[in-house]
Structures are given as C-alpha cells and as structure tokens.
Amino acid sequence: MLRIVDRYLVRELLVSFLAAVAILLLVTVGATVADLLAKIARGRVAADLLLALIGLRTVDSLTLLVPMALFLAVQLAYGRLYRESEMAVFAASGLPVTGLVRPLLLLAVPMTFAMALISFWLAPAAVRQAQALQEEASRSLIVAGLEPGRFVELPNNDGVMYVDSMNADGTKFQKMFVASERTDAQAGHVNLNVITAADGELYHDANGAERYLGLNDGFRVEGVLGQDNYRLMRYARNDVKLTDTETDTNADSVKRSAPTRDLLASNDLVQRTEFQWRLAAPLSVLVLVLLALPLAKSSPREPRYARLLIALLAWVIYYNCLAIGRSKLSQGVFDPRIGFWWVQVPTALIALFLLWRSQRLPRPRAAARARTGAA
Numbered sequence: 001m002l003r004i005v006d007r008y009l010v011r012e013l014l015v016s017f018l019a020a021v022a023i024l025l026l027v028t029v030g031a032t033v034a035d036l037l038a039k040i041a042r043g044r045v046a047a048d049l050l051l052a053l054i055g056l057r058t059v060d061s062l063t064l065l066v067p068m069a070l071f072l073a074v075q076l077a078y079g080r081l082y083r084e085s086e087m088a089v090f091a092a093s094g095l096p097v098t099g100l101v102r103p104l105l106l107l108a109v110p111m112t113f114a115m116a117l118i119s120f121w122l123a124p125a126a127v128r129q130a131q132a133l134q135e136e137a138s139r140s141l142i143v144a145g146l147e148p149g150r151f152v153e154l155p156n157n158d159g160v161m162y163v164d165s166m167n168a169d170g171t172k173f174q175k176m177f178v179a180s181e182r183t184d185a186q187a188g189h190v191n192l193n194v195i196t197a198a199d200g201e202l203y204h205d206a207n208g209a210e211r212y213l214g215l216n217d218g219f220r221v222e223g224v225l226g227q228d229n230y231r232l233m234r235y236a237r238n239d240v241k242l243t244d245t246e247t248d249t250n251a252d253s254v255k256r257s258a259p260t261r262d263l264l265a266s267n268d269l270v271q272r273t274e275f276q277w278r279l280a281a282p283l284s285v286l287v288l289v290l291l292a293l294p295l296a297k298s299s300p301r302e303p304r305y306a307r308l309l310i311a312l313l314a315w316v317i318y319y320n321c322l323a324i325g326r327s328k329l330s331q332g333v334f335d336p337r338i339g340f341w342w343v344q345v346p347t348a349l350i351a352l353f354l355l356w357r358s359q360r361l362p363r364p365r366a367a368a369r370a371r372t373g374a375a
C-alpha cells in the first residue's frame with residue numbers, strides 16, 4: 001500500500017514529467033521538421049515521407065529525451081515543494097530527505113525498463129525503418145512524389161516534370177516532359193532547357209549510390225529566353241543524373257540501426273561501443289534521478305530557476321562525459337569492457353554524497369560562535 005505522501009509526490013512528479021516531455025518533444029519535432037523540410041527542398045528526401053520520418057526520428061531521440069525529461073521533472077516538482085515550504089512540513093512530520101527516494105523510484109524504475117526497451121529494440125528498429133523507406137523512395141518515382149498525368153515541380157525550383165503513365169513500382173514511364181529555367185547571373189540571361197522522351201526508366205549505377213533517368217527516343221531543346229538561337233538535339237538514348245537522396249548510409253546510421261543481438265555477438269570495436277551506449281540510456285535514468293534529488297533542494301528565498309540552471313549545467317557535464325567516452329571507446333583509447341561505468345559510478349556516488357549531506361542539520365552559528373569565544 002502506498003502512503004498518502006507517496007501518492008502525492010508521485011502525482012507531482014508525473015505531472016512535471018509529462019510537461020517536460022511535451023516541451024522537449026515540441027523542440028525535437030520542430031528541429032526534425034526544419035531539417036527534413038530543408039532536405040526535401042534540396043530533393044534529398046521524398047516529400048511523402050515527411051510524417052513517417054518525423055515519427056521514426058522522434059522514437060530514436062527518446063533515448064536522450066526521456067532521461068532529461070525525468071531529470072527536469074524532479075527539479076520542477078521537488079523544487080516547487082521546497083520553495084512553497086511543503087518540504088519543511090514533510091520534515092516536521094518525520095519524513096527525512098531519503099523518504100523522497102521512494103516515490104522517485106516508483107516512477108524511475110518502470111521508466112528504466114521502458115528506456116531499455118526503447119534503447120535496445122525500438123530505436124534501432126526506427127532507424128532501420130527510416131533507412132528502408134528512404135531506400136524505397138530512391139528506387140521509385142511514385143514514392144518520390146511524381147504522379148502520372150500531373151505536372152510536378154522539381155526540387156530547388158529546377159523546373160517541372162510530367163509523365164503520362166508509369167508502371168506499378170514507379171521505375172518505368174511513358175511520354176515524359178521536363179522543362180527548366182536557370183538564371184546566368186554573369187551573362188544576365190535565363191537559360192531554357194526542355195527534354196522529352198517517348199519512354200524511359202529509373203535505375204541506379206553499379207554501386208547503387210547514384211540514380212539516373214534512362215530516356216529513350218526524345219528531343220532536347222536548349223537556348224536563351226528572348227533569343228532565337230535555340231539548339232535542337234534528337235537522341236535515341238539519354239541518361240540524366242538525378243539529385244542524390246538522403247539514404248542514411250553513413251557509418252553512424254549503420255551502427256545505430258544494427259540489431260542488439262548482432263552487437264552482442266560482434267567483436268568489432270565500433271559495435272561493442274554502440275552496445276555500451278545503448279546500455280547507458282536506461283542506467284542514466286536511475287543516475288540522473290539520484291542526482292536531481294539533492295540538486296532540487298532550495299530555500300524559499302532563492303530565485304525560482306536558480307537551482308534549475310545549476311542542474312542543467314550538471315546534466316550538460318554528465319552528457320558530455322558520455323559523449324567523450326563514446327568517442328574514446330570507438331577509437332580504442334578505452335577498454336570496451338569498461339564502457340561508461342567510469343561516468344555512471346562516480347556520478348551516482350556524488351549523488352549519494354549530496355543526498356547524505358542534505359540530511360545533515362546545519363550547525364547553529366550563534367552557538368558555535370559562543371563556544372569559540374568561551375574557549
């Protein structure tokens with residue numbers, strides 16, 4: 001059975017946690033939308049994938065967002081109780097500072113298991129799904145946003161494109177028309193480029209990295225608007241390189257998408273570092289909760305957000321230590337078996353020391369001066 005005070009504190013923590021999650025999610029989603037819209041404008045991401053990629057990237061960011069939100073929740077909830085003297089009432093009722101740990105653990109322990117699930121399974125699966133969607137988009141004109149029978153604007157305002165029909169997977173088309181205009185700033189005129197084709201196909205090069213449109217039996221018209229010196233070229237075959245897509249095939253994305261069971265069975269230094277990084281996410285929930293409790297202690301006369309700024313500075317130092325450790329582990333400077341314990345254990349010990357120190361009653365100054373004078 002939960003005590004009345006435990007239920008009260010858990011409710012306060014939960015409300016603050018949900019508020020912190022909502023704010024951090026808003027910031028994260030906003031940054032993700034801005035990044036994806038910039039890539040869509042450059043033609044590196046298909047527009048139809050915007051909502052799906054926002055959701056998948058948000059899931060991937062939860063490993064950092066949730067521990068920080070819980071850390072802020074303790075600061076907001078317990079900090080308010082200290083400022084409004086509710087903690088003094090609890091202390092007068094016989095509730096020590098360590099008695100505040102129980103409601104924290106009631107929220108932190110389930111959150112630790114949830115973070116383990118996200119870090120070891122959901123986040124890598126989200127990264128793999130995002131890579132699969134972008135890979136599919138790079139191999140299909142339909143997924144990339146081109147619709148048969150409709151003029152579609154090309155990325156970066158490079159012109160418009162029209163196809164009469166396409167096959168089911170969007171790799172072959174009939175009767176294509178592309179018109180583009182580009183301004184020559186030095187010459188001070190506009191270049192016009194028109195391409196037509198009876199049919200064609202979308203294909204990748206031998207390495208599978210670059211995309212091309214293979215055009216058959218068409219015309220190409222080039223010239224300057226306002227002049228009559230247009231050049232007409234007829235071709236039987238014309239291959240046009242398309243803008244590269246954002247497929248997230250770099251080394252960091254590949255290791256983040258690897259299944260956890262593959263990391264456990266691997267002896268590769270980078271993959272072992274990735275496993276330790278995933279393990280650090282659920283552990284950071286418990287460590288940050290213990291650290292947040294003594295940092296939330298304040299007096300009613302202190303500024304409202306003074307301790308919150310100190311707590312944020314502590315979180316920045318803690319996370320930067322993890323980031324530095326990740327870099328050193330991947331470079332082989334640290335033994336992978338050590339992992340991030342050199343950050344987690346000292347931080348937990350510091351938190352326990354601050355928690356023990358916060359329970360000690362301050363020594364009366366007047367009595368201390370009197371004893372010093374008598375001596």
